[in-house]
Amino acid sequence: MHPALSIIVFTTASGLGYGLAAVLGLGLLDPLSWSTKIAHVLALLLIGGGLISSTLHLGNPQRAWRALSQWRTSWLSREGVMALVTFVPLTLNAFSVIFLDRHLIWAGLAGTVLAAVTVYCTAMIYASLKAIDAWHTPLTPASYLLFSGAGGALAASLFAASGTGPWAGLAIAGMLLLVAAWAVKLAWRNRLQRRPRSTPETATGLGAIGKVRLFEPPHINDNYLTSEMGFRIARKHASKLFRIAFAAGLVAPLILAFIALFLPAGGAMVLLALAVLAFGAGVMVERWLFFAEARHAVMNYY
Amino acid sequence: MTSLPSESTPKKLGLVIDLDVCVGCHACVISCKEWNTGGYGAALSDQDPYGGAVSGTFLNRVHSYEVVPEGGEVVGERGEARIVHFPKSCLHCEDAPCVTVCPTGASYKRADDGIVLVEEDMCIGCGLCAWACPYGAREMDLSAGVMKKCTLCIDRIYNETIPEIDRVPSCVRTCPTNARHFGDLADPGSDVSKMVAARGGFDLMPEQGTRPVNKYLPPRPRRNLASSAPVQVEDTSGARGLLAWVDSMLDRI
Structure with missing residues (x-):
């Protein structure tokens, strides 16, 4: 699948934003502290920026409002609806924390639950597509949710360390979620080695005669299908990129957050900030591979 | 509405494509583009139409495959590989996955x-x-920013302003070898259903669970030329008059 930058930015930014919003909703950070107020603004900016980015790839974005109508069958529509609904408690709680110095328990918890549901809907857009073997598994929403939670907990620990609240617990929770997220991701990636559901033989129905090979393509240049679905990445680059994603997205933040546990708040703040940045970069590469390594059934015809 | 019809549709209009007959001339591709660029919805645009990187929107395309039997050899014209030309357009699936994912309700399956x-x-x-x-x-x-697909030439098949013989999809009407057939696959008595039953028509990628309406007829088994009956020498004993004389003279030279 073609890794479109707008979609990668969207899933990375909104994933981190929803994760942060979900952790903020638990009310573990001191609402009097400036860093907590900034955290609320940042979560909304990440979510909003991600959603705007996601509309950039539309052919007719002026009609995007129509996408809220088909929530009965379409995960994309469900995601749109849930994103809007989630904004209500998140904005309410953010307003209260920023201007009234008060955390709203029910709005906060509603925001946490709805943020998780929205991330689940995002992941299900991909996981529901049977034509793309790599995505069609419950491991896809599991990894999206865990990555979102890990990023959120790490970012929240950074803001807690910058303020006055206790942060070590959040950092430890972030580290545990990080390990869980990558464990699921490794299992997800192992699935890529499995025999694909469809082959050129089943795609053409000519398997009864023999082995099928494309003799002459229907068009000489790329078309929409081959540029959208036919993205190919060399295996050696894919494994190198995965190692980069693994190092930046797991190893670096894990080590940084672990060292931070033994430092005073000032030093911990710097290390946790670096951990969040490394995590963000690692997840960007991971998301790029999520698309680049996924093979679409239509390529059996090419 | 992007929910699929709750019951099986009373009619299942679709195509039956005969892979034994198709010669890969691409006439259906051109005919489809020509009809549909001026018909239902936005025109089928081309990008960089006169440049090196030309590409465009088509609703029907023809792939050509080489099929090699197990243990078969590919040796020029004497090998066991065979070429199968393979036209592909929307299969109007009964469980169309494209319909249910649509967030706006733009995609739908007619009940x-x-x-x-x-x-x-x-x-x-x-x-x-x-x-x-x-x-x-x-x-x-890419020009209109909307999704295009085969409409089964809905503006032809129900069009009472054109002669009845033309009320079939453009690709079917134009095919010079009659490799494409249009009809109601829900009716077991229709020509297309009989064809599918007689020739063992099959679905593409049945494992995807889409239940396509369109069916493909497999290429017939290839016969060895040597195993065919030799051409008989014609009997000319019944010839009379001038033709008998021409016959005997031609035999002599």
Whole structure:
């Protein structure tokens, strides 16, 4: 699948934003502290920026409002609806924390639950597509949710360390979620080695005669299908990129957050900030591979 | 509405494509583009039409495959490989995955005849339906920013202003070898259903669970030329008069 930058930015930014919003909703950070107020603004900016980015790839974005109508069958529509609904408690709680110095328990918890549901809907857009073997598994929403939670907990620990609240617990929770997220991701990636559901033989129905090979393509240049679905990445680059994603997205933040546990708040703040940045970069590469390594059934015809 | 019809549609209009007969001339591709660029919805645009990187939107394409039997050899014209030309357009699936993923309701399957269509005024061009289709039947028109697909020439098959013989999809009407057939696959008595039953018509990628309406007829087994009966010497003993004389003279030289 073609890794479109707008979609990668969207899933990375909104994933981190929803994760942060979900952790903020638990009310573990001191609402009097400036860093907590900034955290609320940042979560909304990440979510909003991600959603705007996601509309950039539309052919007719002026009609995007129509996408809220088909929530009965379409995960994309469900995601749109849930994103809007989630904004209500998140904005309410953010307003209260920023201007009234008060955390709203029910709005906060509603925001946490709805943020998780929205991330689940995002992941299900991909996981529901049977034509793309790599995505069609419950491991896809599991990894999206865990990555979102890990990023959120790490970012929240950074803001807690910058303020006055206790942060070590959040950092430890972030580290545990990080390990869980990558464990699921490794299992997800192992699935890529499995025999694909469809082959050129089943795609053409000519398997009864023999082995099928494309003799002459229907068009000489790329078309929409081959540029959208036919993205190919060399295996050696894919494994190198995965190692980069693994190092930046797991190893670096894990080590940084672990060292931070033994430092005073000032030093911990710097290390946790670096951990969040490394995590963000690692997840960007991971998301790029999520698309680049996924093979679409239509390529059996090419 | 992107919910699929709750019951099987009373009619299942679709195509039956005979892979034994298709010669890969691409006439259906051109005929389809020509009819549909001026018909239902936005025109089928081309990008960089006179340049080196030309590409465009088509609703029907012909692939050509080489099929090699198990243990078969590929040695020039004497090898065991055979070429199969393979036209591909929307299969108007009964469980069309492209319809249910549509967030706007632009994609729908007609409850009466099962044709899958896109209401272009409602399409936001997100491309998710093209991702959901395992067959590559949908192509985004990069100029109009909306999804295009085979309409089964809905503006021909029900069109009472054109002669009855033309009320079939453009690809079917134009095929010079009669490799494409149009009809109601829900009716076991229709020509297309009989063809499918007689020739063992099959679905593409049945494992995707889409239950396509369109069927493909397999190429017939290849016969060895040597095993065919030799051409008989013709009997000319009945010839009289001038023709008898011409016959005997031609025999002599």
